[in-house]
Amino acid sequence: MPSGKTHDGLTLILAIPTFAAGYEVSRSVPISVVLTVFFVFGGLMFGPDLDTRSKQYSRWWIFAWLWFPYRIFFAHRSRWTHGLVFGTFIRAVYFTGVLTLGGSLAAYLFELVSGARLAGAIDFFRAWQNLAVAFNAHIGQSYAAAVFLGLWLGAAAHTFTDIAGTYIKTGRVQRFL
Numbered sequence: 001m002p003s004g005k006t007h008d009g010l011t012l013i014l015a016i017p018t019f020a021a022g023y024e025v026s027r028s029v030p031i032s033v034v035l036t037v038f039f040v041f042g043g044l045m046f047g048p049d050l051d052t053r054s055k056q057y058s059r060w061w062i063f064a065w066l067w068f069p070y071r072i073f074f075a076h077r078s079r080w081t082h083g084l085v086f087g088t089f090i091r092a093v094y095f096t097g098v099l100t101l102g103g104s105l106a107a108y109l110f111e112l113v114s115g116a117r118l119a120g121a122i123d124f125f126r127a128w129q130n131l132a133v134a135f136n137a138h139i140g141q142s143y144a145a146a147v148f149l150g151l152w153l154g155a156a157a158h159t160f161t162d163i164a165g166t167y168i169k170t171g172r173v174q175r176f177l
Contacts (some may be wrong), residue, residue: 002165009044009160010169014157035146035153042154046091048082051075065171066098082159083169090153099125 018039022032049056051074057064074081081087104124111118123129135144145146166172 002161006048006165007047007049007161008044008055008158010157011040011154012159014043015040018150018153020051026146027141031142031146034143035150038147038150039154040150042073042088042151043157044154045156046088046151047158048077048087048162050091051078051081066095077162084156084159087159088148088155091155092148092151094168100128131177 015036019032019036023029023036024033025160026035045056048054051071057067057071060067065143074090079086104119107119107124110116122154
């Protein structure tokens with residue numbers, strides 16, 4: 001398996017072709033920048049190795065505990081973490097869930113301390129819906145697609161590097177696709 005340094009170096013090297021490909025497809029510098037930034041973020045901090053004590057995991061510093069349940073639940077190099085189909089999607093859903101729970105807890109504690117009315121679950125669904133509407137109105141779905149595609153490409157580069165490393169060492173490809 002390639003080292004963290006190898007994964008990091010490859011991510012940084014591939015950032016330039018990612019930007020070029022993004023610009024070739026979108027003809028938009030801002031969208032290409034978003035794609036590239038999230039490609040680098042996906043490769044350095046949001047990649048498949050969050051399922052173990054890794055460089056990616058340790059980069060979350062004091063927020064690494066957010067990924068502890070993810071590490072416990074998923075086996076390292078499983079199709080659920082390193083898989084091209086599910087890996088990034090599961091991490092995005094997990095992280096969104098953690099943010100939602102954290103936001104809910106913070107709002108609950110604030111309302112409890114301030115004596116305000118406690119928000120219900122429907123209030124949080126409306127808040128997420130309003131956030132999505134505002135995002136689409138002011139930023140656009142092209143940027144949301146660029147964010148997810150960048151995260152996915154960063155993770156895919158990691159997975160393909162693992163596949164190549166495994167093949168070089170053993171002569172076979174593991175079944176985590």
